[in-house]
Amino acid sequence: MQPLSAPYPATRFRRLKRTPALRAMVQEATLTPADFIWPVFVMEGADAEDPIPSMPGVARLTTDRIVKAAQEAHGLGIPAICLFPYTEQALKTEDCAMAWDADNLVNRTIRAIKDAVPEIAVMTDIALDPYNVNGHDGFVVDGEIINDESVEALVKMALAQAEAGADILGPSDMMDGRIGAIRQALEAEGHRNVAILSYAAKYASAFYGPFRDAVGASARLVGDKKTYQMNPANSDEALRLIARDLTEGADMIMVKPGMPYLDICRRAKETFGAPTFAYQVSGEYAMLQAASQNGWLDGDAVMFESLTAFKRAGCDGILTYFAVDAARALAS
Structure with a gap:
């Protein structure tokens, strides 16, 4: 599009900024609670929560409290909730067998949410790091994160997770070929309606630290994840990865982190036209919250400005820890 306007003073851009009503009429990007997926952390126990110091305002919740959170989210118009487990260290092993235990914490929580709030979509995380004694998203053999065995x-x-009732699977591991393998298995086992929201462009970012605190992985990670997550300097590679995941059967794609990679969000949406999401990750959330609590920034203002940036960049939705706060504010 080539912008066209008459010369000043026939054109005065301030005319449409003069009142709230005029500004609202020409606003290009709009937020609603339907734009949000709410990531939550689940832990063992009953009727309890454990605040996460590096994520002010966020806590690990027991399954019964997660159910109440899902009920609130649904009532606010948030369409989906995404589960991440806090796994006790004693349950983390090299073979990661707890990851596919039908009665593990995540699968029990899926069933509890779907029993209580069947209308809300439940998204899950697919990666081995919550269950891996080495803290990696795949199996580690002689210091190498091996691909094909990890995909299995x-x-x-x-x-x-599909059998437990998950609506959306979120493969976040970045192993090669995992989308095609998962899609083929879902079709073969009768789970043809389960959607895949692929972490297609997931960068080896420094913004993940608070999340690793939240799931208890910070102290366990051996080395780094640069052999399978993306180089932050790369943009064209992101498009190749997104194309691969879509051709393998992903229904939706995600860019992670969010704000530092808005250019990738825009390129992805314009190139593929697929449902495109961004994850406003723990470090993004934490730095805005910390600045707000110190009085350096207006918390609500920067929350909405940051979320609107994703819509302006072309995203269809956002995974954000601000989901409930933003939805409450939008409703007021």
Whole structure:
């Protein structure tokens, strides 16, 4: 589009900024609660929560409290909730077998949410790191994160979550070929209606630290994840990865992190036209919250400005820890 306007003073851009009504009429990007997926952290126990110091305002919740959270989210118009488990260290192993246990914490929580709030979509995370004694998203053999054997495990994990009632599977591992393998297995086992929201462009970012605190992985990670997550300097590679995942059967794609990669969001949406999501990750959330609590920024203002940026960049939705706060504010 080539912008066209008459010369000043026939054109005065301030005319349409003069009142709230005029500004609202010409606003290009609009937020609603339907734009949000709410990531939540689930832990063992009953009627309890455990605040996460590096994520002010966020806590690990027991399954019964997650159900109440899902009920609130649904009432606010948030369409989906995404589960991440806090796994006790004693349950983390090299074979990661707990990841596909039908009765593990995530699968029990899926069933509890779907029993209480069947209308809300439940999204899950597919990666081995919550269950891996080495803290990696795949199996580690002699210091190498091995691909094909990891994919076999991820398929078992995906099937267990689908059987528990998950609506959306979120493969976040970045192993090669996992989308095609998961999609083929879902079709073969009768889970043809389960959607895949692929972490297609997931960068090896420094913004994940608070999340690793939340799931208890910070102290366990051996080395880094640069052999399977993306180089932050790369853009064309992101498009190749997104194209691969879509051709393998992903229904939706995600860019992660969010704000530092708005250019990738825009390129992805314009190139493929597929449902495109961004994850406003823990570090993004934490830095805005910390600045707000110190009085350096207006918390509500920067929350909405940051979320609107994703819609302006072309995203169809956002995974954000601000989901409930933003939805409440939009409703008021």
